[in-house]
Amino acid sequence: MTEQLFTLPVLKQLSPAITQCQIADLPILVVNHPTGRAAIALQGAHLLSWQPAGQKSVIWLSSETAFQPGVAIRGGVPICWPWFGPAGKPSHGFARNLPWQLTAQSEDEAGVKLTLTLKDSEETRTLWPHAFTLHAHFTLSEQCSIELESLGDFETTSALHAYFEIGDIAEVKVEGLGQPYIDKVASGEQAVLEGALTFDGQVDRIFTRPEAKSLIVDSALNRTLRVEHQGNSDVVSWNPGAENSASMKDMADDGYKTMVCVETAAVSRSQISTSTTPARLAIKIAIE
Template identity: 80%
Template sequence: MSEQFFTLPVTKQISPSISQSQIADLPLLVITHPKGRAAITLQGAHLVSWQPTGQKPVIWLSSETAFEPGVAIRGGVPVCWPWFGPAGKPSHGFARNLPWQLTAHRENDSVVNLTLTLKDSEETRKYWPHAFTLHAHFSFGDQCSIELESHGDFETTSALHAYFEIGDISEVKVEGLGQPYIDKVANGETALLQGPLTFNGLTDRIFTDPEKESLIVDPVLKRTLSVKHQGNSDVVSWNPGAENSASMKDMADDGYKTMVCVETAAISHSQISTAAAPAKLAIVFGIK
């Protein structure tokens, strides 16, 4: 799926490593660098691809997703802000459905850094009454990192809802999730995980005392992905399973087989942003 991003016509060359293209109806930033390549839609500041040089893609993207203005992208790393889940409309907040602006970038032989910015507007105030400035800082090198930084005077829940490419959901396991967890499939019951998390059908768990690093152990692709969490209160792991995957119009029937979500989140404890102290939430991932 992601290969198409790197063969699109360039509409604007921003720097030696950064160009702008168009995917269907959405502007796309394309990063091509000796360390690897990546793609981010300006809608949602949404990372849709990251592939270190010489490695298989790390980020999963649905083959059925729509690249349409105002329509959420299925896969990649959605920015869920200023709320997580169905706490308001649209679900997972408005930040992932609105256009952002590229406000800073720099690069050297080791890394490419970009900042995309979303500010309050007449459109955002339809959903949420607060003035804000939200930055998404991206870094692409040996690892990929995304940091949300929110300025203003308000309280939020949020997540960096990362979808990772795997070989086979029935073979993968996730370590380092912590204890306990809220099982959203079992009506919000609290439970303890015995050993690593494995997947057999719909899985949706919020780990409320997570470790700082989760590991996605993938025997099929013969790799382990490290996912580090910063500024969070929770880590979420999700896979829709076969039945839900088949019912989702933006996911192939078998899409669930090659993806797993391990998300850095602030859900059980909301974040407070003030003018003096912006709230920050970050995810850092790579091949271990």
């Protein structure tokens, strides 16, 4: 699926490194730069792929996802905003299901920078009665960073819901999550993690005192992914497990084997944005 993104016909050349293409019914931005390549759907300002030069893909994208307007994309880095989970409808907020605008771009030998913007509309105000401006700032080079900046007067919960490509979920461990967590599989029970997180069946945990840096240690692909978190109160780790993966129409039955989510999130404590002080949430990803 990821490779398909980089063989799409070019609809518009925006700069030497940036083109606009389309997959099914969705426009996407494709970045080809000496430091690496990436793809971002304008719907949701949704990072679909990031691959540093000479490396395997870092971001996981479901082979079964629908690229349809208003339908959430499975995989990549969805922007969950202005709420996380089922706090409202649609689940994980509306920002990931709406078209954003490309409002800034630049590139040099170090990499590519893009800003996508979403503003309130009559449609959003029927779902959430607030005026807002939301920016997603992308820096794409040998590392990848996404900063979500929200301006207005409101409280939100949110997440940069990153899906990572791995070799085998049975051979992965995640370090740096912190110890206390809320176990959503066990009806929200609170527990303490001893050591690294490993995966045996469905996992859905909100770590409420995370470290600033998480490490995805992937022995199957012989690499470690570094995930740095800023502006967050929590880090969420999720894998649906075999049974749930088989029941999800936008994920292959064995899709759970090659993905793990490590999400920079503000869930247990909401973020407050004012007209003078925006709220910020950021993730930085690199291969160690």
